[in-house]
Every structure is written in C-alpha cells, then in structure tokens.
Amino acid sequence: MTIAVTKRAETNPSTKGQDARGTDYAALLRAAQGGNQAAMERLLMKTQEIAYRFSLLVCGHADDADDAMQEALLKTYRHAAQIKEPAAFRTWLYRTVKNACLISRRRRVDEPARLHSLDEVSMAPDGSLQRIDVEDQGRRPDQVMENSRLRQSLHRALQTLSPDSRLIVFLREVEGLSTRDVAAVVGISEANVKTRLHRARLSLRQHLEAP
C-alpha cells in the first residue's frame, strides 16, 4: 500500500508558481502594481504570513516574528511596484523574508535564544508570549490532539537540522517552492538542493519516528 502525499504545485503545470493555498504571486503582484488595493493588501498579508512561519520554523524564535513581519512588510511595500518580472517575485519575496528574519535576529543577538513550538506561543502586544490558537476548529478533539502532537514533533525535528537544510526543507516542503526557486533563494545548484533535501527528509523521518 502506498500513501498519497499532499500534491505539490510544481507537479501540476497549471498551478506552477502557486503556494500550498493556491496563491498566484505573479498575478497578485501585477494586480497590486496596477493599483488594486485589495491585491496589495493580500500581498502584504502573504508576506507577513511567510515571515511568521520563517521565524518559527527556520529561526526557531517566535519572539522575532513581529519584527520580521514588520521588516518584510515594509520592504515588500516599498519595492513591489518596482519589480519588472512578476514571475520572479516569489523568489525575491523569500529572499526578502530571509533577510528580514536575519536582521531581526541580529537585533536580538544579545538576548537569550529560546525555542518554542508552533503550538506553544505567539507574542502579545505587551511583548509577553502566549499560547496560539491553531486552525483546528471543527475537528474532533482526538484529531486536534494528533495534529498538535505532530506539529510539535515536526518543530523539534526541524531544529535538529543544520540551518541550511532547515531552510531548504522550509522552502521546498512547507512553502512549496520548486527546486529551481529553492536553489535561487539559497544560492546553490538544483542538484545540491535535491541531495540536501533527500538527506533532510531521512533525518526528519528518523526524528519523527523516534519514540
């Protein structure tokens, strides 16, 4: 028996360039550049969503998320109108988010590093950390528990990878970029992305299966 994996956009030419939620970034950018305010708002929300996930899953610092979201938001707003090739926007966006998160981390470099689970925290307006609510509404309690356990395990497993491998897994598996786009964001060859991704998958599998 085989298990179907959640379909990746890259395998379907009609959805190439879209994320796991079906967002077409190039179309969104063109609409925003054409003066469509709703498109600009959606683009800016997408930017912040990516920065949030990046902060938690790649950097492992929930307390950086708000700073990273703000930084990524400003950069996208200032530069989105100047991007001439909408098809290249998605890789630009991920490079921007990566840099924004690194900038936020450097600002806090003197603060103690703490790791938090996706299920454990978000930052309240007063700066305190609080438990976040996840999208489990409408699910049975046992499904919620299972999803929560899986997310915590995944978060822990990701933190065992090297920063580069974690970034590759994040871009390819979590965000759904093509191997070509991952290579462009990370700055390595596609072959290298595939090799590292394969090793990272095996490592993650081991950690997720560990009792």
Next chain:
Amino acid sequence: MTTPASDRCRSLLEQLSKDIDDELTPAERRSLTAHLRRCPCCQTMADSLKHTVDACRKAGTARLPADVRLRARARIATLLASGPAARPRT
C-alpha cells in the same frame, strides 16, 4: 524505526525521494513499485517518508493565529494610510 537492510534497499532510498517529487521515469516507478510489493521493510520506509513530507506540507497551510493576524492587518492599514508606494520603473 525501520531501516532498509540490503544494498538493493539502500540504493532505492533516493528513488523514494524522487517518487515523492514525481521525478521517476515510468520504468523506474514500475521497478520501485514492484520492489515495494516484495519488501515490507522498504514499504514501511516509503510510507513513513511520505508521512514526514506530508507533515511538512501541512504546516504550510496553517493560518496565522488570530492575534498575530490582527496585528498584521493593523500594520497593513497603517502602512497603506501613510501614502502610495513607489511607482513601477519605466
């Protein structure tokens, strides 16, 4: 934890990743499928690898927590109220 035992099994590990990415040729897929039917160890490995990848992919579809989303919306409103972004270069 299940780990493929034979050299043949180990050589198929990379093909499991390629299968997940839909990068196998039809002949490679037939060969892999035939091996998985005969080898419970590799079938278990394939299933758990796919579960792992699926867990990552599902993490990308989770929405922002409500409080984070509210702050994100407030930032956008403040920014858009502050004036237009630069126009496209010509």
